[in-house]
Amino acid sequence: AQSVTQLDSHVSVSEGTPVLLRCNYSSSYSPSLFWYVQHPNKGLQLLLKYTSAATLVKGINGFEAEFKKSETSFHLTKPSAHMSDAAEYFCVVTTTGFQKLVFGTGTRLLVSP
Amino acid sequence: EPEVTQTPSHQVTQMGQEVILRCVPISNHLYFYWYRQILGQKVEFLVSFYNNEISEKSEIFDDQFSVERPDGSNFTLKIRSTKLEDSAMYFCASRGTGTGFSGGYTFGSGTRLTVV
Numbered sequence: 001a002q003s004v005t006q007l008d009s010h011v012s013v014s015e016g017t018p019v020l021l022r023c024n025y026s027s028s029y030s031p032s033l034f035w036y037v038q039h040p041n042k043g044l045q046l047l048l049k050y051t052s053a054a055t056l057v058k059g060i061n062g063f064e065a066e067f068k069k070s071e072t073s074f075h076l077t078k079p080s081a082h083m084s085d086a087a088e089y090f091c092v093v094t095t096t097g098f099q100k101l102v103f104g105t106g107t108r109l110l111v112s113p
Numbered sequence: 114e115p116e117v118t119q120t121p122s123h124q125v126t127q128m129g130q131e132v133i134l135r136c137v138p139i140s141n142h143l144y145f146y147w148y149r150q151i152l153g154q155k156v157e158f159l160v161s162f163y164n165n166e167i168s169e170k171s172e173i174f175d176d177q178f179s180v181e182r183p184d185g186s187n188f189t190l191k192i193r194s195t196k197l198e199d200s201a202m203y204f205c206a207s208r209g210t211g212t213g214f215s216g217g218y219t220f221g222s223g224t225r226l227t228v229v
Contacts, residue, residue, distance in 0.1 A: 101218065
């Protein structure tokens, strides 16, 4: 069965410093992986997705993630944090069949001035 | 950009009452889903729906839950007799066909259900 592990429940950064949110996946098949962001009291917004094309995936708002099969990782990065990046971030993997999404437990990103 | 629309945004109901959560998926999408997120917890899969029938459901999706696509546009989740533990944010999502996930999922903004 597919699963993802988000290694940090909270990450705190200062505005203008790099962001790293870590995710490891487990999958019996070549996975499709996503990062979603949820701002307070808002819905889920797709940041980026990996679907077996380029291993370095660029998303919205300056975020990117690199698929590393050897490390079973799909970490999310951003060179310079902005206050508006403060939110909950979910790493997500798909399953086969009708391809439901399996969510990680989330990482809350806190950005201080 | 096409959106998935969910109504209402917030619903309060008494324990034991029936509730219907409504969703309007993206018009050319064929796969429909409900997920829920209990406060402070991760997002959990409830059910997927394709070709007018349930294609997969989780252990959460017991006999108290049902889904329906009553017409060409709406997709509903019914909870027959709500329990306190059904309080959560419920997300509807739809997905089109295409190569891999080129279309991707689109989520609605959610319905916050509070059972009192």
